[in-house]
Amino acid sequence: MLRYANPARFMTLSGTLVPWLGGIALVALAAGLYLSFAAPPDYQQGDTVRVMFIHVPAAWTAMMVYGLMALASLIGLVQRHPLADVAAKSAAPLGALFTALGLITGSLWGRPMWGTWWVWDGRLTSFLLLLFLYLGYIALWNAIEDETRAARAAAILALVGAVNLPIIEFSVDWWTTLHQGESILRKGGPLIASVYLWPLGLMALGYTLLFFTLWLLRIRTEIMTRRARSLMLAGEA
Amino acid sequence: MSGFWAMGDYAAYVWPAYGISAAGLLIAAALVLRAHARAKAALARLGAKP
Numbered sequence: 290m291l292r293y294a295n296p297a298r299f300m301t302l303s304g305t306l307v308p309w310l311g312g313i314a315l316v317a318l319a320a321g322l323y324l325s326f327a328a329p330p331d332y333q334q335g336d337t338v339r340v341m342f343i344h345v346p347a348a349w350t351a352m353m354v355y356g357l358m359a360l361a362s363l364i365g366l367v368q369r370h371p372l373a374d375v376a377a378k379s380a381a382p383l384g385a386l387f388t389a390l391g392l393i394t395g396s397l398w399g400r401p402m403w404g405t406w407w408v409w410d411g412r413l414t415s416f417l418l419l420l421f422l423y424l425g426y427i428a429l430w431n432a433i434e435d436e437t438r439a440a441r442a443a444a445i446l447a448l449v450g451a452v453n454l455p456i457i458e459f460s461v462d463w464w465t466t467l468h469q470g471e472s473i474l475r476k477g478g479p480l481i482a483s484v485y486l487w488p489l490g491l492m493a494l495g496y497t498l499l500f501f502t503l504w505l506l507r508i509r510t511e512i513m514t515r516r517a518r519s520l521m522l523a524g525e526a
Numbered sequence: 527m528s529g530f531w532a533m534g535d536y537a538a539y540v541w542p543a544y545g546i547s548a549a550g551l552l553i554a555a556a557l558v559l560r561a562h563a564r565a566k567a568a569l570a571r572l573g574a575k576p
Contacts, residue, residue, distance in 0.1 A: 390547050503554065507561075513569050
């Protein structure tokens with residue numbers, strides 16, 4: 290893994306990967322979108338069940354991105370590897386976007402099904418906290434001018450905030466909530482019909498691969514920007 | 527509105543959910559691609575390969 294953590298190798302590898310990941314993401318999203326609207330309305334939830342196909346992938350991706358950001362932060366702190374810091378930094382705005390989409394689609398689903406846009410229960414509150422963690426992480430990067438110090442401070446925040454991930458995950462078991470429990474990745478198999486599982490799985494794949502595509506592109510952008518900056522500094526000297 | 531677009535009277539919830547998600551993802555992708563192209567162009571101006 291760390292063999293590819295050399296910026297030059299990373300640029301070559303990511304340059305090859307990006308078109309493939311992006312292409313597969315688009316195909317998965319197109320197929321997922323088609324099946325999302327081809328599926329019959331749910332016998333209890335009616336057509337609002339379609340919100341699930343974009344709400345659950347957004348929420349899953351938001352949590353996965355935070356996990357990756359925390360992991361990259363840990364590698365950045367321990368190994369002092371600059372690419373790890375760049376990777377963590379580049380993930381944050383994307384994670385914030387997926388978190389916001391999870392919250393908005395959840396609210397639009399909750400209103401017709403629960404009768405409320407919002408409730409301060411464990412799942413919703415801990416997920417809102419995830420958004421604030423992302424925003425705080427981004428703000429911290431912007432607040433500290435020295436890049437090495439900013440990376441360290443932001444990494445510590447990311448790692449402390451990682452405590453929130455299991456809280457989100459188990460919130461539906463620990464506390465009374467309007468939010469339903471785990472119905473897909475559970476012991477004994479998924480609780481939902483395959484006509485809903487397919488669009489959900491394809492959209493989840495599409496969201497995940499779209500994130501990885503944009504993440505790699507953002508890391509590449511940051512590496513190129515830093516190179517341009519150091520070339521300009523070298524030119525001035 | 528009837529049939530498909532009515533979404534069984536849930537149009538006011540289903541379509542905004544899809545619309546906001548699509549807009550968010552498309553805008554993000556456009557911004558990321560634009561920043562990538564700009565950084566590449568800036569490096570090229572300096573005579574360096576990406």
